[in-house]
Amino acid sequence: MTIDNTLFVGKVLLRFPELDSTNKYAQELLSKSLPIEGTVITTPNQTYGRGQIGSKWESQAHKNISLSAIFYPTFLSPKDQFALNIVSSLAVSDLIRTFSELPVRIKWPNDIYIKDKKTSGILIQNSISGSKIHSSIIGIGINVNQNDFGQHLPFATSLARESHKQYDLDALIAALCQKLEQYYLALKQAQYDTLKEQYLNQLYRKDELHSFIDANGQLFQGIIRGIGPFGKLMIEHNGSLNYFQIKEVAFADSKR
């Protein structure tokens, strides 16, 4: 299978019956060769999926999408690398909206939520040399046809679970490649402000008062107002704006 209707994403599609991690495979490929931009690695059976900072991504075999795409965003300065989180979140949320009527939101930095549950996680691994991003691996996991998640994943859901329908995984993979290309090219054509606006319009719990826990375990009430420099989450608290990096803040109701 290769992807039609794209210029470069998925033209080389490496599909394995089983793989520990598509991101790990992409890293190994990049360490020993220069794969063409848009190379996609996917497997219906990812056995050791990776999340951010040492966490795991779990996926039942033949139910879901596990995919990594390789890009060379040399046009992007490392300080602006959050733009890639925006591009990939928009691609996945647009994909879900195209295939379903489900209410999709983007939970900062790049989880995709349906109602209050996570249906997709994204792991972006950039390699930076000097003042340039040399390469970027965009790894995307989407829960599609899986109906049960372990008790240890109470906040996980899938497209099937929310819509009571089954989905064709190949059709979703093809469309995901198209969406990734579309948003990536928009970024390359300097449409960052428009993309950021689309991202903010879909940001989960934006402009609502919620309880948060900071890195010191301190509980506070605040309102997500947007994102700041380096993609930090901007939370209004007692009339002032505070900025948080990943893992520095979580919603208190769920510790997510």
Ligand code: BT5
């Ligand atoms: C992520 O990390 O959400 C990034 C996940 C990226 C997975 C893709 S699959 C293709 C590519 N190859 C890889 O090896 N990885 C990428 P993080 O924000 O750290 O969230 C991880 C946390 O989400 C875990 O600690 C669990 O609590 C939860 N989790 C694990 N599996 C889940 C699932 N299937 N659905 C919802 N939540 C899950």
